[in-house]
Amino acid sequence: MNIILFGPPGAGKGTQADIITKSFNLYKVSTGDLLRNEIYKETDLGKKIKFTMDRGTLVSDKIINDLIAKILSDKKFYNRLIFDGYPRNLEQAKNLDLLVKKYDQKVSCALNLNTDKESIIRRILGRQICTKCGLIFNEYFKPSTDKNHTCGAKFLIKRPDDNEKTIIKRYKTYLDKTLPMLNFYKKLNLLHQIDGKAEIDQIFDKISHIIASLEA
Ligand SMILES: [Zn+2]
Numbered sequence: 001m002n003i004i005l006f007g008p009p010g011a012g013k014g015t016q017a018d019i020i021t022k023s024f025n026l027y028k029v030s031t032g033d034l035l036r037n038e039i040y041k042e043t044d045l046g047k048k049i050k051f052t053m054d055r056g057t058l059v060s061d062k063i064i065n066d067l068i069a070k071i072l073s074d075k076k077f078y079n080r081l082i083f084d085g086y087p088r089n090l091e092q093a094k095n096l097d098l099l100v101k102k103y104d105q106k107v108s109c110a111l112n113l114n115t116d117k118e119s120i121i122r123r124i125l126g127r128q129i130c131t132k133c134g135l136i137f138n139e140y141f142k143p144s145t146d147k148n149h150t151c152g153a154k155f156l157i158k159r160p161d162d163n164e165k166t167i168i169k170r171y172k173t174y175l176d177k178t179l180p181m182l183n184f185y186k187k188l189n190l191l192h193q194i195d196g197k198a199e200i201d202q203i204f205d206k207i208s209h210i211i212a213s214l215e216a
Helices: 013-023 031-040 044-054 061-072 090-102 117-125 164-187 200-215
Strands: 003-006 027-029 081-084 109-114 127-130 136-138 191-195
Touching: 003 013, 003 164, 013 027, 013 081, 013 200, 027 031, 027 061, 031 044, 031 061, 044 061, 061 090, 090 164, 109 164, 109 200, 117 127, 117 164, 164 191, 191 200
Parallel strands: 003 081, 003 109, 027 081, 109 191
Antiparallel strands: 127 136
């Protein structure tokens, strides 16, 4: 089965992707990793990517599509991919559709971690990291207490770029690009909406049920 995971920045998509990957023995496809890997291996494509990125330009859809084609054509990963952060726009989604068919596979489902602007803001603005032990807390959702954290509150700091304006801008950009894709997968009957405001365990539970129903 191949799965696509959608979710705005701050919705816990990365965490879910990692748990799903492990639990269902899937291979996680993140375009960032694919790009870095290609540069690292110094392939022809890697050199082209490095040239583009060094100039601060966005890597083209064509290059991304080539990288995805490479993964889909690799027998090692046949029908066990989870896409995290890809596709990024409707064009890429349509291309993925062609590619999976070409390599005799399919997209089994598209999971959308649904959440609203307010909870994203609280999730990101509330994020605290302990400079002493590295644990991450959230002053709204998972505050540091005597029970879960021995260092106490004095070592907790926030990331300076986590301000409200940046978050709202990122969220809006995400929605503009993502809503057309969600409609695309909805028409194909592949879209599952998941409450992204729930606890990590609850979200994973829901996802597990969906995946189990696909396997059955
Ligand atoms: Zn600590």
